[in-house]
Amino acid sequence: MNDSENTLFRLARPQATARPIYPNSATLDKISRAAMASISGYKRLERSDAPEKAVSAPICSQRYSPAGAAFASAEIRRRICTHLPAWDLCILARTSLRWEESTSPLLWSHLPSVRPIARLVLVEQEEVKRSSKGRINLRKYHYPRVQRFAAMVKKLSINSEDISHVLDFTSFCSTGLFPSLREVRLSGFAKNHGNVANLLPENLLILHANGVNSHVVHKLITSCRSLQSLHLQGDYITLSIPYSENIIPGLANCPSLRRIDLTFADNIDSASRTPPLRCVPDSAGINALPLTHANLVRLAKGCHRLEALCLVFDARGNPPRLTKKPSSFRRCLTTLVVRDSPIGHEDAGPVAHFLATLFPSLRDIVSSDSSYSPVWADVCDRIKSMSDRLVPGGLDTSSLGDGGLEGNAAVAQLPHVKVEYFEAEIGDWTPPESGPLHAVQVNHELDVTGNSTPGDQRALLSRQLNSEVEDGEVEQDTVESDMSSASLQQRYQANEDRLQARIHNLTEANNRVVQQKLDLAQRYEEVEQHSDAQGKSILRLERHIRDLGEVRATVDQQKGDLAQQRVALEKRYKDLEERANASEKRCMQLEERADAGEKKYLQAEERADASDKAYLRLERDIQVFRKEAAKNIDELTQGVEAIRQEKDVLQGRYDAQSKHAQEVEEEKRAAEQERELLAQRCAELEQWKADIKQRLQGLF
Numbered sequence: 001m002n003d004s005e006n007t008l009f010r011l012a013r014p015q016a017t018a019r020p021i022y023p024n025s026a027t028l029d030k031i032s033r034a035a036m037a038s039i040s041g042y043k044r045l046e047r048s049d050a051p052e053k054a055v056s057a058p059i060c061s062q063r064y065s066p067a068g069a070a071f072a073s074a075e076i077r078r079r080i081c082t083h084l085p086a087w088d089l090c091i092l093a094r095t096s097l098r099w100e101e102s103t104s105p106l107l108w109s110h111l112p113s114v115r116p117i118a119r120l121v122l123v124e125q126e127e128v129k130r131s132s133k134g135r136i137n138l139r140k141y142h143y144p145r146v147q148r149f150a151a152m153v154k155k156l157s158i159n160s161e162d163i164s165h166v167l168d169f170t171s172f173c174s175t176g177l178f179p180s181l182r183e184v185r186l187s188g189f190a191k192n193h194g195n196v197a198n199l200l201p202e203n204l205l206i207l208h209a210n211g212v213n214s215h216v217v218h219k220l221i222t223s224c225r226s227l228q229s230l231h232l233q234g235d236y237i238t239l240s241i242p243y244s245e246n247i248i249p250g251l252a253n254c255p256s257l258r259r260i261d262l263t264f265a266d267n268i269d270s271a272s273r274t275p276p277l278r279c280v281p282d283s284a285g286i287n288a289l290p291l292t293h294a295n296l297v298r299l300a301k302g303c304h305r306l307e308a309l310c311l312v313f314d315a316r317g318n319p320p321r322l323t324k325k326p327s328s329f330r331r332c333l334t335t336l337v338v339r340d341s342p343i344g345h346e347d348a349g350p351v352a353h354f355l356a357t358l359f360p361s362l363r364d365i366v367s368s369d370s371s372y373s374p375v376w377a378d379v380c381d382r383i384k385s386m387s388d389r390l391v392p393g394g395l396d397t398s399s400l401g402d403g404g405l406e407g408n409a410a411v412a413q414l415p416h417v418k419v420e421y422f423e424a425e426i427g428d429w430t431p432p433e434s435g436p437l438h439a440v441q442v443n444h445e446l447d448v449t450g451n452s453t454p455g456d457q458r459a460l461l462s463r464q465l466n467s468e469v470e471d472g473e474v475e476q477d478t479v480e481s482d483m484s485s486a487s488l489q490q491r492y493q494a495n496e497d498r499l500q501a502r503i504h505n506l507t508e509a510n511n512r513v514v515q516q517k518l519d520l521a522q523r524y525e526e527v528e529q530h531s532d533a534q535g536k537s538i539l540r541l542e543r544h545i546r547d548l549g550e551v552r553a554t555v556d557q558q559k560g561d562l563a564q565q566r567v568a569l570e571k572r573y574k575d576l577e578e579r580a581n582a583s584e585k586r587c588m589q590l591e592e593r594a595d596a597g598e599k600k601y602l603q604a605e606e607r608a609d610a611s612d613k614a615y616l617r618l619e620r621d622i623q624v625f626r627k628e629a630a631k632n633i634d635e636l637t638q639g640v641e642a643i644r645q646e647k648d649v650l651q652g653r654y655d656a657q658s659k660h661a662q663e664v665e666e667e668k669r670a671a672e673q674e675r676e677l678l679a680q681r682c683a684e685l686e687q688w689k690a691d692i693k694q695r696l697q698g699l700f
Contacts, residue, residue, distance in 0.1 A: 108152040117150055117177075118165035150177045158196065160188035166196055186220075187211055197223045205229065221254060229259040257303040258332070260310065293319045293354070300358050310337035316344050319354035331361045340370040348375055352382035467699055474692045481685045488678045495671050499664075506661050513654050520650060527643055534636060541629060548618055555611050562608050569597050 111117070156178060158166070177199045183206040186196070197219045204224040209217055210233045221227060230251070251257065291299075291313035297320060300306065315338075336359065343351060355362055362383055367376040576590040 105152055108149050110155040111153055112157050114156065114158060114162045114165045117146065117153075118162075147177070151180050153178050154180055155183045156181055157185040157187075159186075166199060182206060184208070185210070186216070196220070200224060202226060207231070209233065221251060225254055225256075227254045227257050230254075230257060231259075251299055251303060254303060256305060258305050258307045260303075260306065260308070293317075297322070297358060306333045308335065308337075309333055310339070312339050312341050315341055315351050316347055318347075319350055322354065322357040331359075333359045334361050335364045335366060336362060337366045338376060340368040340372060341376075343372050343375045343379070345375055348378045348382065352379045352386070355379070356383045356386055463699075467696070471696065474689075474696070477692075478689055481689070485682055485685070488682075492671075492675055492678060495674075499668055499671060502664055503668075506657075506664055509657055510661070513650075513657055516650060517654070520647060524643065524647075527640065531636065531640070534632070538629065538633075541625065545622065545625075548622060552615060552618065555615055559608060559611060562604050565604060566601065569601055573597060 108116075179201050181201055181204060184200060184204060185208040187210040196216070200220065200223065202224055203226045205226060206229045207220060207224065207227055208231045209220075217232060221230070251260070291311060293313070293315075296313050336355070355365075365376050365380040365383070367373050573594060576594055579590060
């Protein structure tokens with residue numbers, strides 16, 4: 001063990017005891033320097049030809065090694081991860097296999113930034129090999145070690161300075177890079193929150209967001225449905241509230257959420273307790289819209305394991321009516337922190353009833369020191385004084401009969417009692433042992449046997465026969481009304497089914513029309529792009545034509561020069577002929593020069609003829625090109641006109657579909673009116689039926 005290892009072991013050994021000793025700043029600096037010196041020593045040991053020494057070194061033992069003691073301190077880990085050079089972190093992890101197994105979980109479990117992982121990515125991307133001659137060889141390297149170390153991270157802090165590294169991670173890792181991550185602290189993110197969400201696992205448990213945009217929080221809580229604790233803190237600069245109404249649906253999607261802490265920034269916490277802050281205009285940068293009763297109900301029903309809740313909601317007005325829930329949901333919350341939530345004096349009773357029903361185990365309400373504190377104290381006292389804090393449920397109809405009214409069985413037995421009494425007048429009769437009309441039957445029996453006369457018996461028999469006839473008519477009318485009601489119900493159901501089918505067909509047709517409009521818009525855009533491409537091609541052709549015109553001007557200029565040269569040669573030839581007679585010697589010279597001039601003239605003639613032929617070919621090519629360009633332009637014009645006609649046809653079909661949809665809506669309203677009339681008719685029939693039954697009871 002060298003001197004640096006001894007220093008590190010001596011400084012860090014007290015932390016490995018049963019009672020941890022937290023070192024001061026000077027001790028931490030010494031430990032960090034000793035750790036870096038130890039790493040430098042193992043660099044030299046790694047480069048040597050004896051790797052076995054690195055494996056068998058005493059520092060590899062986690063129980064007595066300086067690494068096991070030094071890395072047990074979060075502050076030492078933070079300093080080592082933050083201040084080490086880019087190569088040292090990788091070399092520290094690769095010193096030996098035993099070192100990696102013993103210290104890597106301690107080193108990578110809690111990272112104050114993603115920069116150590118980013119540095120490791122840079123090292124692993126192109127591994128550096130130094131040969132004995134001092135040359136450096138680079139080779140491609142994949143990322144298995146990066147993913148292995150990232151899988152050890154359980155707690156991570158990400159700030160706005162790490163966004164570039166986050167983008168680098170998402171470029172080579174499409175899924176979550178940190179599968180074992182359980183706690184994340186975000187601060188100062190306003191953009192690229194989709195990339196941050198892609199790095200985090202779905203089984204994230206704790207999320208701290210400080211000065212983070214609400215869209216970032218919404219994206220994260222939508223992706224991580226296993227959250228158990230959420231802490232949101234406002235921005236120090238913009239003074240923005242860290243939650244809004246668009247976050248509440250996302251919170252309702254986290255059924256395992258047990259702790260929610262929605263607070264302001266520390267420097268405006270005291271100012272937020274005053275009620276006038278709710279009236280600060282939007283120009284001040286504060287979106288201070290508290291939650292509503294409905295949002296609170298949705299949050300409580302979606303997150304029924306809440307243990308701690310701290311938020312601001314508007315308790316003014318009548319809260320919604322809640323039904324009784326016999327289950328044990330929402331019984332974990334005992335304390336509610338409402339800060340300076342607005343509430344009126346007249347709302348204390350309804351709000352207490354509402355909160356007691358929503359949170360059955362609620363005992364304490366903590367509010368800020370504001371004008372609403374006495375009202376919240378009254379609400380808390382009301383909740384404590386309630387013996388049964390569940391809202392009674394609705395009418396229990398389980399004890400009623402099939403018809404929903406008491407005494408239906410007695411009414412159903414009435415015709416049978418009458419038949420038994422009529423048979424008793426004719427033959428032997430035995431009084432029934434039980435029944436709703438037993439006393440009436442016995443009294444009539446005594447009257448018949450004692451004081452009755454034949455006239456009374458005939459009158460009674462006549463009344464009974466008339467009553468039976470009326471009962472038969474009533475029953476027939478009831479059967480007819482039931483049949484009519486059943487027929488009307490069938491017709492209504494058939495009309496309802498047809499209406500639903502037509503609505504479904506219209507919906508499908510509307511969807512098809514929308515899809516056709518989208519396809520037409522896409523085709524129109526493609527035609528526009530094709531037209532732009534054709535326009536660019538036409539511009540290129542016009543530029544080429546201009547270039548050809550310049551070439552033609554050059555050829556004309558050369559032709560004029562050749563003509564001038566021809567005139568000069570002819571003049572010179574005449575001068576030579578006039579001077580030929582002056583001297584034979586001079587004539588011979590002139591003849592030789594004339595022959596040479598004629599040769600040059602012939603060459604010039606040939607060049608002029610070649611230039612004329614080339615010019616004719618160019619003119620012919622230009623004419624052919626113009627014809628083809630005009631033909632293409634005509635075809636494009638026809639295509640655009642056809643597309644416009646098709647668009648007009650589709651617009652007409654869409655207008656027809658819209659008109660048809662309006663007709664269907666009118667038919668639906670007519671059907672609704674007919675259904676209301678039928679319901680009214682059925683009610684009248686039921687009332688008439690009840691009146692008939694009362695009349696029958698009055699007769700007997």
